[in-house]
Structure formats: C-alpha cells, structure tokens
Amino acid sequence: MAEIQFHPDLIEELHAAQHVVVLTGAGTSAESGVPTFREAQTGLWAKYNPEELATPQAFRRNPKLVWDWYTWRRELVAQAQPNPGHYALAELETLVPNLTLITQNVDSLHQRAGSHNVIELHGNISRIVCSKERRVVDTWPDTGDVPRCPHCNAPLRPDVVWFGENLPQEAIYLAYKVSGDCDLFLCVGTSALVHPAASLPVAAIQNDIMTVEVNPNTTPLTPHADFHLQGPSGQVLPALVEALKQFRNRHSG
Ligand code: BJW
Numbered sequence: 001m002a003e004i005q006f007h008p009d010l011i012e013e014l015h016a017a018q019h020v021v022v023l024t025g026a027g028t029s030a031e032s033g034v035p036t037f038r039e040a041q042t043g044l045w046a047k048y049n050p051e052e053l054a055t056p057q058a059f060r061r062n063p064k065l066v067w068d069w070y071t072w073r074r075e076l077v078a079q080a081q082p083n084p085g086h087y088a089l090a091e092l093e094t095l096v097p098n099l100t101l102i103t104q105n106v107d108s109l110h111q112r113a114g115s116h117n118v119i120e121l122h123g124n125i126s127r128i129v130c131s132k133e134r135r136v137v138d139t140w141p142d143t144g145d146v147p148r149c150p151h152c153n154a155p156l157r158p159d160v161v162w163f164g165e166n167l168p169q170e171a172i173y174l175a176y177k178v179s180g181d182c183d184l185f186l187c188v189g190t191s192a193l194v195h196p197a198a199s200l201p202v203a204a205i206q207n208d209i210m211t212v213e214v215n216p217n218t219t220p221l222t223p224h225a226d227f228h229l230q231g232p233s234g235q236v237l238p239a240l241v242e243a244l245k246q247f248r249n250r251h252s253g
Helices: 008-016 026-032 056-061 063-079 084-095 109-113 169-179 199-206 233-251
Strands: 019-024 098-103 118-120 123-130 156-160 184-188 210-214 227-229
Touching (some): 008 233, 019 169, 019 199, 026 109, 026 233, 063 123, 084 233, 098 169, 184 199, 199 210
Parallel strands (some): 019 184, 210 227
C-alpha cells in the first residue's frame, strides 16, 4: 500500500488532544481473522445470521445452537492474535495524556495488545455466567449439552450483551460521559448501526468534537465525520501513530 497521507489539521489536533476517545467495532479484529458481525459467515455457520443468534429469544428457542456458536467463536478468539491496528491503539495510549478505548468487541484483543483503559460495552465472550443470576462460572463439564449452573441449575451463557438487553450500566454511563467531553473522537471498524454504541460519535459531533472514522467502507457516520480515513485499521492506525510521532519529532526542541 502506498504511504498514507493525513490532513495536517488532523495530526495537529491529535498532537494537542488531552483526551482521545476511541470507539472500536468488529472491523478492528477482522485482520486478526475474527469475522465481523455483518459479513456472511463461512463453513459450519454459513447458513445462520449472527443477528438472529445473538438474542435472548434465540437462546430460549434453541440454547444448544447458540451455546455451540459461542463455543466455536470463543475458541476462534482464543487462537487469534492482536493485529497492527490493536497495537497502534495501545501505543497511542502511551502518546497522549488520556485515552479511553470503548469497544463493542468481546474478544479481549485490545487488552492483549496492551491497551489498559478499556470499556467493554458488549461484555466478554470468554466469561461464562448463569443465565438466571449472572453469577460467573469458571468451569463446567463438557457433556456436549448446554452446561448448567452448579448453584441453581439454570443454563449457562456467555457474558455478552444480546439485542434487546441492557448494556452494563457503568460502562455505558462512562462511555457517554467521555464521548461528549473529549478533544478527539476516533471511530474504528464499526458499521455504526447498533445502538447505543452508535450514538457515542453522535454525542461527540453534537459537542463539536473532531470526529475521525477509520473504515474501508462508508457508514451512516461517514457524512458527519470530520475525516473518513478509508482503509483497513491494521494499516491506517499504525500510519496515523507514525505520523503523530514524526510531527512531534519535527516540532520538538
Ligand atoms: C473494517 C475492516 C478492517 C471490515 N478495518 N474496518 C435506537 C435506535 C434503533 C434501535 C435501537 C436503538 N436503541 C436500541 C436499539 C435496539 C438495538 C439496536 O441497535 N438495533 C439495531 C440493529 C438497529 N440495540 C440493542 O438491543 C442494545 N440494547 C439496548 O439498547 O437496550 C435497551 C433497548 C432495547 C430495545 C429497544 C430499545 C432500547 C443491545 C445491543 C447489543 C449488541 N450485541 C452484539 C452481540 C455481542 C455479543 C457477540 O459478539 O456475540 O454486539 S450484536 C453485534 O453488533 C455485536 C457488535 O458489537 C455490534 C456492532 O457491530 P460492529 O462492531 O459495528 O460490526 P459490524 O459487523 O456491523 O461492522 C463491521 C465494520 O467493520 C464494517 O463497517 C466494515 O466495513 C468494517 N471493517 N474490515 C476496519 N480491516
């Protein structure tokens, strides 16, 4: 790929920003081999629509199907490695005074790349909880059926947020607070379709905060963002961090 050029205003704003907020979605992990939500699934799961599996109704109707899908994804995510986009965001955290990374992803790849200040909006796929009392369960017998809670016998489920369920209260409260109160908002690899996450860049825009989108495709956010950096985050983000470092080298001393 040819060298990526950034608008000088963007690099200057990034350099001056005291608080950067980043919202990430499934596209950020695409280059780690984790399929995004809205692209067609392949192999065993090709005939299922993820939006129809990630619901409490699907789990009630067919708990085994949903459990097996999450088991497959949990194992896929455990084998995946962070990509250059994850590492660039972890490095950016060390280059700006304050960076809050809000993720819709459930794969822990940001944390594994070294990001510290991470808000998980949609939970974490590696955590298993009781579907009734939300108690975390660390081990369960592999019987081939949906395992049950050792305390109340309710089926176990992944600790993720399905459609129609509320997001963790503290996480969404903090996410709104920082989104409307930062100096620069970066929206990476999300289709910006799922609320309330998709409302976070809107809060930034309404408060006249510079908003930058990184995505190979356009989204409903694109016409409203100050900059649309078109390309895969695994290429755009390392280049952006490099441009910031070069700017600082040129302007130091
Ligand atoms: C690349 C790339 C590369 C590719 N580099 N980029 C207001 C208006 C309308 C509806 C609602 C509303 N408020 C609430 C709702 C209902 C609903 C909703 O938003 N529905 C929409 C579909 C319209 N929201 C909810 O139900 C939420 N709960 C809630 O609000 O409770 C209160 C309430 C309920 C009901 C009514 C009203 C209020 C809960 C949402 C939970 C979402 N959960 C999931 C599953 C998580 C667990 C799991 O992983 O299994 O979260 S669904 C799925 O979507 C997952 C994702 O986090 C989320 C967002 O998807 P994301 O990350 O954007 O991925 P994709 O696949 O959509 O896009 C990938 C992008 O990457 C694309 O743009 C590519 O171009 C790009 N890309 N390669 C960079 N290399």
